[in-house]
Amino acid sequence: MLIKEGFVDVTGGNVWYQIHDNHTNNAPVIILHGGPGSSHWSLQNLNVLSTIRPVILYDQLGCGKSDRPNDPSLWKIDRFVEELKQLIDALGLNEFHLLGHSWGTTLAAAFYFTYPEGVKSIIFSSPCLSAPLWAEDQKRNLSKLPQSVQNTIKECEENGTTDSEEYKAATKVFNDHFVFRMPDEDKPEFLKEGAKYKNSEIYNIMWGSSEFHVAGNLKNFDCTQQLKSIQIPTLYTCGRFDEATPESTEYFSNLTPNSKYHVFEQSAHMPYIEETETYLQVIGDFLKE
Numbered sequence: 001m002l003i004k005e006g007f008v009d010v011t012g013g014n015v016w017y018q019i020h021d022n023h024t025n026n027a028p029v030i031i032l033h034g035g036p037g038s039s040h041w042s043l044q045n046l047n048v049l050s051t052i053r054p055v056i057l058y059d060q061l062g063c064g065k066s067d068r069p070n071d072p073s074l075w076k077i078d079r080f081v082e083e084l085k086q087l088i089d090a091l092g093l094n095e096f097h098l099l100g101h102s103w104g105t106t107l108a109a110a111f112y113f114t115y116p117e118g119v120k121s122i123i124f125s126s127p128c129l130s131a132p133l134w135a136e137d138q139k140r141n142l143s144k145l146p147q148s149v150q151n152t153i154k155e156c157e158e159n160g161t162t163d164s165e166e167y168k169a170a171t172k173v174f175n176d177h178f179v180f181r182m183p184d185e186d187k188p189e190f191l192k193e194g195a196k197y198k199n200s201e202i203y204n205i206m207w208g209s210s211e212f213h214v215a216g217n218l219k220n221f222d223c224t225q226q227l228k229s230i231q232i233p234t235l236y237t238c239g240r241f242d243e244a245t246p247e248s249t250e251y252f253s254n255l256t257p258n259s260k261y262h263v264f265e266q267s268a269h270m271p272y273i274e275e276t277e278t279y280l281q282v283i284g285d286f287l288k289e
């Protein structure tokens with residue numbers, strides 16, 4: 001397998017990319033990581049999909065191995081769309097597939113609705129295609145937790161003490177239910193290492209300090225009315241216990257002509273780690289088609 005990596009000059013700095021190519025001569029799939037302000041790190045195992053078509057991993061500006069400019073004006077969705085376009089142009093891609101996870105699905109949708117030419121298919125993995133709907137889903141998810149946890153989260157957010165240990169402990173209970181359900185001792189080492197590649201400033205500016213209430217510049221993002229215009233093969237996936245709920249994911253799929261929908265029954269928000277083999281099988285089958 002050929003592995004190539006480098007940097008591309010985009011608006012605001014340089015972004016790092018890595019191409020895994022098994023010489024299939026197929027159009028590549030570009031992986032759009034979550035966040036905002038996370039990195040490709042937790043998704044690195046998706047490189048095995050290169051047996052089907054080349055896999056392009058990249059770190060969005062401000063996180064991972066890419067530059068970290070000190071310019072808050074850069075952290076907006078339109079610039080991330082242009083960044084992806086600049087990467088695609090620099091790599092000389094005429095046709096490609098998109099696989100977005102979480103915030104990466106927001107970016108994938110915004111990109112397609114801006115630059116549809118060349119996009120052959122989209123995989124929306126644990127999608128966030130409506131910030132208001134996402135916030136409503138988290139209210140319902142929170143209601144499933146012990147009342148003491150709900151009270152702690154509510155009180156800390158009202159009092160502005162989201163940096164407190166009690167808030168972090170309550171948030172961990174939420175995460176253990178709806179983000180990543182594997183026990184701490186079973187977490188892969190590379191996942192723990194990935195924390196150092198994140199940039200919380202980007203997350204705070206675009207989403208806000210709380211997972212449960214969207215206060216950043218994405219708070220009004222909602223592309224549900226545009227989903228009916230998607231004219232390419234589309235796959236929606238999520239975990240059964242995902243914060244990107246099965247109900248909302250199926251709703252998005254029903255709005256999209258001829259799309260497919262799959263739930264990973266043993267997973268929350270990270271089925272590519274929680275059910276790696278099944279996830280790769282489902283995604284791989286779609287990419288083969």
